[in-house]
Amino acid sequence: MQDYGYLALFLLVSIAFAVFMLALPLLLRKLGISPYKPSKVKSSTVECGLETTGRSWVQFNPRYYFFALVAVALDVMLIFILPWALGIQEAGWQFFLGGAIFVAILLIAYIYAWRKGALQWK
């Protein structure tokens, strides 16, 4: 548990560091070192000179969604592969065979997704 104590404390330290960096400009503004003159044009969205039309929450290319679906299946494989990899040297060939069959089943899904064109960016 001591290890995770270190990590939790270090998380607090790094949060404090990031907050300090983010709060520094506020302090400098109070001291009058950095300017603060907001205007309507300045705080508008950058669009290379054109007026922005609508908000940026637009419909998005569904291609990303297909990749995400395949990624979920293979991410589950990763979770099971890591403990398999850890124990394989002691556990011997039956263990190896089990992992190979598991990956082979997922490979069928992967090849199916490939043949169906889910991995193709149109």
Next chain:
Amino acid sequence: MNNWLISLDNSVGNFWLQFLIMAVFIIAFVMSSVIMFIWTERRVIARFQARLGPNRAGPFGLFQAIADTVKILTKEDIIPSLADRVLFWTAPAIAFIPTLMIMATIPFMNGFQMVDLNVGVLFISAVSAISAIGIFLSGVAGNNKYSLIGAMREIAQLISFEIPMVLSLASLVIACGSMSLTQIVAAQNVPNIILQPLGFVVFMVAILAEINRTPFDLVEADSELTCGFNTEYSGMKFALLYLTEYSEAVVGAALITTFFLGGWRGPFLPGIMWFVVKMIASFMFILWLRSTLPRLRIDQSMHLAWKGLLPLALVNLFVIALKNVFFPDLSLWISVPVYILVSVLVILLWAGFLRKGRKSLVV
């Protein structure tokens, strides 16, 4: 776990003393590496492109980073009126903090490390994904269409390249028999780059994509997306995002060093020196790639991850598993040349298959 302070008496103060030393060391190490990396990158890339690079502030332009910091501190802090204010403030911090957390698990020297987690590999692959979420949020928060495209690309790259990266790490776990980074370094009597060349290639490409370096800097892509995810950012928040980019490069170089180049181990010099030398060498390799290769398109990057790297990573995993289960005592003089040959053959055959597939198969 950490034995470098073992000479001190084992009192309650030991925990806090060690924590204090390591926390200060890690933050100082990351910050100074970032400053040096920015300077090195600008000078070296300039040399690659037959220019001089920054050479006005201080000798060889060494103080350029300090001049930039002073400039960025005196800038006005602009928040766009359409932006999501809460996300806009927190996203740079969410992106930056995980890079420090990863450095906490890296062994800089024999026993000189904050924590030696027994699930180190799992921790690193989990925490590095949080950094990508921070970058995604910073793209969404700005309420800019360019940023949103950059943010979507970030997530697409993250989920695609994470799989080959963790698979190549799994083959390391098989060979070293542990997920702890100290054990992985201790197991490398011969550096893993020689034992697992195919795994190194896969890991290198995947880590380049994870830390968004050229040729995978689609998230930023100055020439198409203005500035990608950080288009709306300015002042100190932009500086924090910029810092994230380079501290991710520091983390990437440190991970390549620890996993594949033998970490702090080496003859003559003290461990920390070897660590820094190997880190700079791997960063120089990243710079070399950056100045040589043009940026990929998003479809090419996805194809590379799903059709190129994933099968190669699986082949690597199973060859290493076969070797460690059935021939654990094979001599290095046989296994290394055979595996290098197998790696080259597999890469050439698979590249040939993909090139042919572009015309005939559904690829």
